[in-house]
Amino acid sequence: MTVKARVLSVIVIVAIAVIACLALFPLITLIVSSFRPSSDLMRNGITLSFSFRELNLDNYFHIFRQADHYWTWYGNSLIISALTIVLSLFFSSMVGYALAVYQFRGRNVIFILVLLILMVPFEILMLPLYRLMTFLGMIDSYIAVILPMVVAPVAVFFFRQYALGLPKELMEAARIDGCTEYGIFFRVMAPLMLPSFAAMAILQGLGSWNNFLWPLVVLRSNSMFTLPIGLSTLLTPYGNNYDVLIAGSVMTVLPIVILFLFFQRYFISGLTVGGVKG
Amino acid sequence: MEPASMPKQANVPLRKKRKRNLFFSKKVAPYVFVSPFVLSFLLLFFYPLLNGVIMSFQSILPGQTAFIGFSNYERVFNPTFYRALYNTSVYVLLTTILLVCVPIALACLLNSRMMKLSSVFRAALFVPALTSVIVAGVVFRLMFGESELSLANHLIGFFGIEPVGWRYGAVSGMFLMVILASWRWIGVNIVYFMAGLSNIPGELYEAAEIDGAGVLQKFYHITLPLLKPVTIYVVTLTVINGFRMYEESFVFWENSSPGNIGLTVVGYIYQQGFQMNNMGFGSAVGVVLMGIIFTISIIQLKFFGALKKE
Numbered sequence: 369m370t371v372k373a374r375v376l377s378v379i380v381i382v383a384i385a386v387i388a389c390l391a392l393f394p395l396i397t398l399i400v401s402s403f404r405p406s407s408d409l410m411r412n413g414i415t416l417s418f419s420f421r422e423l424n425l426d427n428y429f430h431i432f433r434q435a436d437h438y439w440t441w442y443g444n445s446l447i448i449s450a451l452t453i454v455l456s457l458f459f460s461s462m463v464g465y466a467l468a469v470y471q472f473r474g475r476n477v478i479f480i481l482v483l484l485i486l487m488v489p490f491e492i493l494m495l496p497l498y499r500l501m502t503f504l505g506m507i508d509s510y511i512a513v514i515l516p517m518v519v520a521p522v523a524v525f526f527f528r529q530y531a532l533g534l535p536k537e538l539m540e541a542a543r544i545d546g547c548t549e550y551g552i553f554f555r556v557m558a559p560l561m562l563p564s565f566a567a568m569a570i571l572q573g574l575g576s577w578n579n580f581l582w583p584l585v586v587l588r589s590n591s592m593f594t595l596p597i598g599l600s601t602l603l604t605p606y607g608n609n610y611d612v613l614i615a616g617s618v619m620t621v622l623p624i625v626i627l628f629l630f631f632q633r634y635f636i637s638g639l640t641v642g643g644v645k646g
Numbered sequence: 647m648e649p650a651s652m653p654k655q656a657n658v659p660l661r662k663k664r665k666r667n668l669f670f671s672k673k674v675a676p677y678v679f680v681s682p683f684v685l686s687f688l689l690l691f692f693y694p695l696l697n698g699v700i701m702s703f704q705s706i707l708p709g710q711t712a713f714i715g716f717s718n719y720e721r722v723f724n725p726t727f728y729r730a731l732y733n734t735s736v737y738v739l740l741t742t743i744l745l746v747c748v749p750i751a752l753a754c755l756l757n758s759r760m761m762k763l764s765s766v767f768r769a770a771l772f773v774p775a776l777t778s779v780i781v782a783g784v785v786f787r788l789m790f791g792e793s794e795l796s797l798a799n800h801l802i803g804f805f806g807i808e809p810v811g812w813r814y815g816a817v818s819g820m821f822l823m824v825i826l827a828s829w830r831w832i833g834v835n836i837v838y839f840m841a842g843l844s845n846i847p848g849e850l851y852e853a854a855e856i857d858g859a860g861v862l863q864k865f866y867h868i869t870l871p872l873l874k875p876v877t878i879y880v881v882t883l884t885v886i887n888g889f890r891m892y893e894e895s896f897v898f899w900e901n902s903s904p905g906n907i908g909l910t911v912v913g914y915i916y917q918q919g920f921q922m923n924n925m926g927f928g929s930a931v932g933v934v935l936m937g938i939i940f941t942i943s944i945i946q947l948k949f950f951g952a953l954k955k956e
Contacts, residue, residue, distance in 0.1 A: 384755055388770035395773065397797070401788065416800040466679030470672075474701025475726035478680055479796040485691055489890045489939060491912045492932045495919045496701060519686040533867035549675035580893050581912075585920065591867045594894065596780040603784060603897065614788075617781045619673035624776045632769060636837050639775065 395621065402427055402618045406611035427615040435612045440591055441598035442619075445577055448513050451611065452576040453569050455518045460568070461561065463519065464527025465553055469536065479528075485521040498585055508588040517576060523568045526638075530564035531557070567638035570631065574624065574639075596618050599643055700706050701929035708923075718930035727931065729906045730914040731938075733820070733895075737910070738888030740824045745835050745884050746877060753839035754869060768840065772833035779830070783897020786826050787813075813898055819907040823894045831887075835880055842876030843869070846941075882946055892916065911935050 401414050403423040408415075424612065431438055451485070466472075467479055496505075497516060506512040534557055542552045558565075580596045587593055602613040628635050668674055705714045752771065756764045774782070802810065812818045828930040847868065854864050854925035892912035899908040901917055909917075911931065919928025 373760070377762075380760050381759065381762055384752070384767050387752065388767045391771045391774055391829070391832070394782070394789065395777070397789065398781070398785045404867055409788060412793040413796035414788040415795045416797050424698060445750065460685075462679040463683040466676040468895070470676035470679075471678040472673070474851075475676070476684065481687055482683070485687065487940075487943065488695065488936065489886065491890050491892065491915065492936050493691065493694040495700060495925050495928050495932060496697040497690065498920075499697070499701075499925065500689075500694060516690050519683050519690075524683065546669045550670070550678075553679070573778065578781055579914075580896075585916075597776045598779050599784065600897070600900075603780070603787065603900075611694070613784060617784045621777050621781050625773060628769075628773065628776055635776075636772065639834055639837070 375457040375615075377576045395625075398614070398621075399618055402614045406614060409614060410608070427611040430611045431615045435616070437590060438598065438612055438616050441593050442491045444510075444592060445595040448510055448583075449573050451510065452514050452517050453573045454515065456510075456520045456523055456572045457565055457568055459519050460523035461527045461558065461565065462553070464524045464529075465531045465557060465561070467524070468531035469534070469539065469557070482521045482524050486525065490516070494581070494585060501586055507586055509586075509594050510592075512586040513579075513583050513594070515575075516582065517572070517579075520568075520572060522573060525569055526571075527561065527564055530561055530628045534560055561633070563637075564630070566634045570627075570634050571638035577620075577624065676929060694888075697863065698929050698932055701926050702933045704926045704929075706925040712769065714926070718927045720933075721927065722934055724907060724950050726909070727914060729907045730911045733906075733908070734889060734891065734910045735818060737823055737827075737894075738885055740820070741831075742881060742884045744828045745831050746880055748799050749832055749835035749839050749880075750873065750877070752832075753836050753843055754865065756836070757840055757843045768833075768836065771836055774830050775833045777830065778827075779897055782826055782830055783894070786822060787898060790822055791848040793925050799942050814904055814906040816905070819898065819903065822898055823891075825909065826897070827888075827891070831884070835884075836875055838880050839873065841924075842873045846872045878946070885942060885946065886939060889935065889942075910939075 397414050398424075401409060403425065404418060404421060405424070406427055408418075408422075463478075463482075467475060467482075493516075501507055501515075506515070534629045538556055538560075539552050542556045547555065578596060579594070580600075583594050583597050584600075587597055590598070590601075595616070599613060599616055602609040602616075669678070681879060693929055703713055703715060705712050705718075755761060756768055761767075788796070790796065790812040791812070792809075792811050793799065794803070796809075799809040800810065806902060810818055812822055827907055850868050850872075859867070890912060891910050893905070895908040895910050895913055901913070901921060903909060912935070915928045915931050915935070918924045
């Protein structure tokens with residue numbers, strides 16, 4: 369490398385490093401602020417200057433000892449995310465797999481319907497879906513939050529792409545060995561699709577953990593709230609709950625960031641589903 | 647699953663077996679696999695979509711629903727809706743420009759041979775995508791507080807600018823929403839563009855270098871044209887996400903912003919449908935929004951020539 373190229377390379381790396389720090393900056397300030405007195409946050413917001421001596425664990429003590437409602441939201445979020453992952457992976461993988469490996473009448477129609485759902489924003493269906501949920505008596509329940517997410521078009525699309533690359537000879541071999549079509553899927557093909565399950569579990573889990581608008585619409589009582597809905601109720605200018613808000617925000621994000629550090633590959637392939645191949 | 651053989655059913659095994667075989671046959675299995683999708687499509691997509699269109703022609707009051715023709719649509723195009731549409735359009739325009747140009751530049755830098763630790767930086771830029779809008783909103787609301795001590799006001803103070811009431815002005819309010827969305831989405835788009843870049847054969851650059859092409863020439867004549875499919879995809883995604891936007895506004899103002907500076911089209915649907923209990927009118931706004939999104943998608947696809955390719 370010439371000297372000029374080396375200098376240029378250092379400049380580029382420093383520039384990217386600065387930008388990366390800027391991207392992480394809001395989360396770092398969030399974490400630092402969670403150790404500061406909540407009354408200060410309430411008065412001045414996040415400030416540039418603060419003394420290190422005022423940092424303490426009070427917000428966390430408070431949230432662990434006196435904020436039962438926060439843990440109720442946490443539990444709700446965990447249950448809803450877990451159910452969404454299990455159900456949506458089960459159903460979406462079956463659909464995606466069938467679209468990929470079988471020739472059957474109506475296959476193209478169904479694939480076009482999947483793409484159609486992908487194109488119509490959920491927000492447009494919000495009012496009629498809400499009426500449907502009211503009619504079914506499901507308002508303010510887990511099932512109301514989960515149901516519209518169960519067959520996820522993105523996941524169907526992803527599983528189909530993945531299953532297209534599976535060796536079809538295995539299916540024939542399994543058939544000769546007397547395996548039923550369902551056995552072929554559950555015992556032979558689904559295990560081969562494991563990486564796609566990991567990616568979609570993360571996508572669906574993250575989506576559900578962070579989902580806001582739909583739970584806001586169908587959840588009514590404080591004891592049913594998920595974390596984003598619960599935290600948003602604390603986000604008022606007159607709130608005296610900034611301790612729960614700030615420490616709670618950290619504990620909402622941190623588990624996800626830690627998971628990301630371990631399973632980066634799956635996060636990225638899951639979140640960037642789609643026709644990138646061009 | 648049915649029990650293999652019960653003594654009482656000894657005289658019907660043949661029919662049962664045939665039924666079983668049909669259920670397990672290669673002809674029927676795919677339909678069993680796709681049945682959950684078909685059911686959920688009908689119940690949770692097709693029916694609500696149809697119902698949404700029907701509702702937009704109705705006046706819906708508790709226990710009393712009546713068809714009122716086009717009168718919802720006649721009332722849709724009012725100043726508040728135009729304000730919402732204006733906000734949403736400005737937001738779409740700004741986020742699209744930011745979320746295409748900046749990620750392309752960063753992806754090229756991360757992908758270049760001069761880069762070290764590229765995956766570490768990519769990960770760092772991706773982390774904001776993991777936060778929920780609410781948590782991101784909490785941070786941004788606190789950073790851009792009204793107090794003159796708040797981080798943002800402190801920073802602009804270095805440049806001699808007076809403290810700003812960020813959430814109370816139309817321009818600064820729009821800035822807050824755009825910056826929040828851009829912060830959260832930039833990493834995802836970088837990953838898209840990096841995937842696109844890795845598909846460009848390296849020989850093209852080598853050939854260009856032999857012909858004496860500079861960095862910028864290579865960028866304009868090789869990188870940009872070959873990134874076109876990814877760019878179309880990212881633009882389409884960003885535009886549609888922009889028109890769906892509601893949460894970025896909610897975290898700053900809940901459901902009522904001063905002078906509707908934060909009102910978006912989806913926010914208007916929410917306000918009318920749930921807060922004013924005017925579901926018919928809200929549905930009409932929804933149908934109009936759907937029309938806008940479809941028109942834009944089609945224009946976009948035509949304009950970029952993606953329809954011809956497939």
